[in-house]
Amino acid sequence: MIKNAFYQYLRSSFVLFILLLAPYYVSANITPKPTSSQYGEDHFHLMHNTQISYNHQDAKQVALQLAEFLRPPTGYELPVSHAKNTMKNTIAFNITDSVVAEEGYQLIVRSGFIEIKASTTKGLFWAMQSLRQLLPIEIESRMPINQRSWLITNAEILDEPRFTYRGMHLDVSRHFFDVSFVKQYIDWLAMHKFNVFQWHLTDDQGWRIAIDAYPKLTEIGATRPHTVVGHTYDYKPLFDNQSVSGFYTKAQIKEVIEYAKARHIEVIPEIDIPGHSTALLAAYPEMSCHQQAVDVQAQFGIFEDVLCPREDVFEFLSVVYKEVAALFPSKYIHIGGDEVIKKQWLESPVVKKLMQQHDLTTPEQVQSYFIKRVAKIVQDLDKTVIGWDEILEGGVADDAVIMSWRGTEGGVQAAKMEHQVIMSPYQYIYFDAYQSRNLDEPKAIHGLSSLKNVYQYDPEPSHLTSQQREYIIGAQGALWTEYIKTPRHAEYMLFPRLSALSETLWSNKESKSWHDYSQNRLPRLLKRYQKMHINTAKSSYKPIISSTVQNNKLLVTITTDIADTAIYYTLDGSEPTLASNKYQAPITIQSNTQVRARSYVKSQGQLIGDARLTLSPHLALGKSITLTYPAAEQSAHKLQDGQFAFDQFYSVEDYAIFYDTDLEAIIDFESPTLVKQVQLGYNSGRHRQLHPPTEIVILGSDDKQQWTTLAKVTSPQGPMSVLSFQPTTLRFLKVIAINSKKSQDIQIPKLPLYIDEIAVH
DSSP: OOOOHHHHHHTOHHHHHHHHHOTTOOOOOOSSOOSEEEEEEEEEEEOTTOEEEESSHHHHHHHHHHHHHHHHHHOOOOOEEEOSSOOTTEEEEEEOTTOOSTTOEEEEEOSSEEEEEESSHHHHHHHHHHHHHHSOGGGGOSSOOOOSOEEEEEEEEEEOOSOSEEEEEEEOSSSOOOHHHHHHHHHHHHHTTOOEEEEEOEETTEEOBOOTTOTHHHHTTTEESOOEESOTTOSSOEEOSOOEEOOBOHHHHHHHHHHHHTTTOEEEEEEEESSSOHHHHHHOGGGBSSOOOOOOOSSOSOOSOOBOOOHHHHHHHHHHHHHHHHHOOOSEEEEEOOSOOOHHHHHOHHHHHHHHHTTOOSHHHHHHHHHHHHHHHHHHTTOEEEEEGGGGTTOOOTTOEEEEOSSSHHHHHHHHTTOOEEEOOHHHHBTTSBSOSOTTSOOOSSSBOOHHHHHTOOSSOTTSOHHHHTTEEEEEEBOOOTTOOSHHHHHHHHTTHHHHHHHHHHSOGGGOOHHHIIIIIHHHHHHHHHHTTOOOOOGGGSOEEEEEEETTEEEEEEEOSSTTOEEEEESSSOOOOTTSEEOOSOEEEOSOEEEEEEEEETTTTEEEEEEEEEEOOOTTTTOEEEESSOOBTTOGGGGGSSEEOTTSOOOGGGSEEEESSOEEEEEEEEEEEEEEEEEEEEOOSSSSSOOOOSEEEEEEESSSSSOEEEEEEESOOOSEEEEEEEEEEEEEEEEEEEOOOOOOOTTOSSOEEEEEEEEEO
8 A cells, every 4th residue: 555655754763764875765756746646665775886777779878867967976987888677776768659658758766676668758757857856855966966776656657747848937038148147048948747848039139040151140130239227118227338239149049959859858949020120120111111220129018129120131030930941840930910000001102002902901801911921931931920810810820820918818719710829928927027016026027927827727728628728738937127137036936836837738637736735845946946046036935915804904824835935024124034024814904104024934944935915904994986097907906905016016907097087186084184195006107107297186065066176296206295274174075186197118109197096185
């Protein structure tokens, strides 16, 4: 009978003696979770005289890879040889027909031998990754460890992936990462059983692939003189004085492709068109409709410059894609197709003539025409097109694969149209988003995608039919690097979210459990990552502060995504310590308070996090409020939730939003009420190109007919304005905040006024 290995060993004094001799033993937990697994009471002892064998030439490479991986920490030069049968004290890699799934495997660990069975080399390789996790974490050391033997828990594992496409993306345009890092990135993907690496090689901020026919793409397009400091939409952005440059030669790209191939990872290139092409146009401005000089972009976002749908442009692209197709053996080429601003097309006589010739009536149809022409170029090269979900607009090319990033809607639509789909919704699996709302998180683009959020994402929408779900071939995470300049920052954003996504893509949906993952396997993974010297985020342990309004008071709850994590807090704005209050139950807040909290992670032996929330239990809580101009996206409730957002990173969900309109709110106190101050919170552009109000006016009334001005301020600076006045008894209070309505960004045609809270005292 198979029992829990750890407690069985505790009952054995002999085994306790073995544990003292081999302190590196850990119990077995594999991520992504296998289809089925059973663990026994005994161990296989990996020793200096252990042998590695293979029964088929196709299995030799994996056998050699295991020997190479084991050599640095163990110091063992384990012999690798051909053998038809599994022998004692041997790790055997056997190709067999008994395992049906192409990437499936069977892993058997006994005290006398280890046998790995699969029908393909892929299956053997994924089994090796599971075997790696059965070894003590010290096996991850790349330096010798003085140890007589290494214990591997007896096990029997049957496993195969849920999805055939298990992808991860890396943007090297915004910030360039060298070949050594890209190889390391591929190693991480292999460890977690990903089988696709999408290489985002071109964008507005840099062209990173050498094209022989067009050398200026890298001579000019691979360098920008500086980069925006802070967030790209900051009001009046600043720039550093550091150039960013770099590209991959064809020899380097071939080197990466071969490296990935040895790890059974397909490398898919992305050459993004017709938008996100500023770096291309900086090198060859004649490819635009206006044919004027442009610079490689130093900011991030979406820009007007696009490729022109002319014949010479398609000829140019045919040469580019021909060189790319010859370089990359993948059956796919990603052509982008996202975030195309069509202003230059609409202004171009060339495009107007094209629309007349081809009976095109909308700019979306022009985009469809462009994408279909490029798709034909790619298809003629015997490749399959992948595009972001915008390529559905105006009509999609035949056989195109849709990568759904703006949510799941594009993927659902494509599946219903019988196109293959790769899910990549930014709300769940974009790893450039923040991992918690704690203020000690490094700078990220925006939004929140916690570890739990990633883990609980399911690529198959339940409302699709079983036939439609078959078109969803998998999903892909993304690491965009606008705000990720260094490998250490990239590591922090990847880990451990990469492991959560790997389980989503590999493991059976029914077997997934956040509790099992977070309580049992995550702690061991974090230790393994630490041994690998990976800069790992502990964000899922950090506090989450929330509040609700109850009887005009605020009730504060502090939690973490990881159950049973100890939390310490203060109510005076000071930094919590182990001597501070330990959170036990919800806290009632009766006056203006900044709540701060930190978590104590026992396995780390330290307090982590910096959660803050400024709360104001004020007179307007729970009172009726009328808006002259409605707030967008059902956001009006944020005006009276008692929470200020100025000590949080930017999140659209913190604000009531007024697009191109003013805030004009009337609060009904239901009876005469003494009022002497209004605190108005708003986003004043700290993280985005958002503007404070140009003017704030406070008025009072007894009948909602006659109004008296109580306070007024012009050109407030924010993020909160405090307007005090003579104590006044009134029933109605009107708060006006004037929107400047002067957008300076084509991406924001209607300037939003973001109002945080109307706190009345």
